[in-house]
Amino acid sequence: MSEWLDILGDLDFSPLFISLKTGVVATAISFFLGIFAARKVIKAGPKVKAAVDGLLTLPMVLPPTVAGFLLLLIFSRRRPIGIFLFENFDIKVVQSWLGCVVAATVIAFPLMYRNARAAFEQVDPNLVYAGRTLGMKEREIFWRVVVPNAGPGIVSGTILTFARALGEYGATSMLAGNIPGKTGTISQKIAMVIQDGDYVTAGIWVLIVTTIAFVIIAAMNLVSSRSKGMKQIKRW
């Protein structure tokens, strides 16, 4: 027991904060981009819809290493875009915390986009039509009618996005690497200490991650069961 407490006392908590920080920023970006993309895709014609939807969902179904490979192709400082960003804006994506955010955002974004789109599509179109005949501006209809009525779907999408971003491993390790105190996230920490045979430290991190994931899912259930107008089925 004392051995556990010693390890806990000496534990470097930086992976937790790096993961949380990455998760929050990636979720915030995905939130707005996802809602924006969902709105655009819903309004598009069927062919554009199919193509764009496929493209936006790809990161969710491909192995994260494929996303990591493509991101490296884009942001590597031996390639045009990477060079351009570094020379003009001093932005470094590879082997930096920004890399963590980019990788997590790309991987988690489809969850936000898909949930937002499904939630928007379930909003009664008559509400939108009513808003239009009442003279409300399109922007006003979207923010005051569509988004609130898609609320539960958007909230659960946001939570799932956060959970996914928090645990991202594959693309992050390729793009941002595992620099302790800088890009070393929880998932990378677990992989590293297991390679060293340190199962106790790995176990502690696994406990932490599991707890966070559980709390997130429980919170999501609470939110979705509180959604307005939905009758809960208790028996059937």
Add this chain to the structure above:
Amino acid sequence: MIQVHIRKKFAGFCLHMDFEHEGGCLGILGASGSGKSMTLKCIAGIEKPDQGRIVVGDRVLFDSEKKINLTPQQRRVGYLFQNYALFPNMTVEENIGAGIREKKLRREKTAMQIRRFQLTGLEKRYPGQLSGGQQQRVALARMMANEPEVILLDEPFSAMDGYLKEKLQHEMMEALKDFPGDVLLVSHSRDDIYRFSPRVLAIDDGQVLQSGGIADIFFNPLNYKVARLTGCNNISPAEKRGEYEIYAKDWDITLKTARPVTEDIRYVGLRSHDIRAAEPGNRVRNSEEVSEREERMAGSNSENVFQMELLDLVESPFEYKYHVRAQGSGARSPIWWKTYKNLDQGEAPERFPQKLRIPGEKLLLLRE
């Protein structure tokens, strides 16, 4: 004034609407899928016709040739949805205020509509916390607050029954009484249409079948489909037999008509309430009364009297529905006859009178 001349193709269906209307309420009567809701949506700007022209008053809302297509926001067309489409996330107050264009006057105008539609005390409630009647009043108030030039009512009563329906119909009439613009009411219910609209458009399969005054449509339908829409239960294919004589194929009887039968008549229709008993029922009457009746019947009313056999009898609270056919005929389908119960005389069903008279002046002579 409202003018609609539009064409729209969608999902194997072709909408082909041409009508003009001036003043008061126009009822659009059609079965589900006949294109009546689509017509309203085109007028409101929710759907875009392929071609044509829509004019309200002196404003052109849509003109495919001149490339005019106002947005719904610019049209000032009030639309009452079947389920009211109240915003569930907004209170009564916010719902009504949502359509008020001048932000400065929002509070004042909302308060006015709340008073007018007797919603005082409900301002902070959400639509989910209101009764059906209150929801309708909020929807009307929200629409009126927007100050529309035309009002479109899309099947407003179809999801209700009995008492609530009559109550809401009454409230709706009160609310629309002072409205100066045109009102279009779409419904598949002939009762709703009859109650609201002095003028009617009967439509089917995206086309206008007949338009005219309410009495014309109901008592002088031109063709088979309009007769069906207005609730005529007995319709049989028919053949001309003489200037004033027609043979009903399904009922296997030849009928005398009050109006001349023209060559293009293909069907004959008969409302089930228009059939009369040609002999007294089972109630005990003194002989004088009976003989007096028989005398009357022997006169001009003896035409179209048939010996009938009863196939089925269905009883409802206030009427009986008999399925009958001419005795010994080869009728393919029964004639429905409905009579109101004479509740003063007790509940006992009348004896089936055996002889029924079909008044020639009530026969509907219908084209294809």
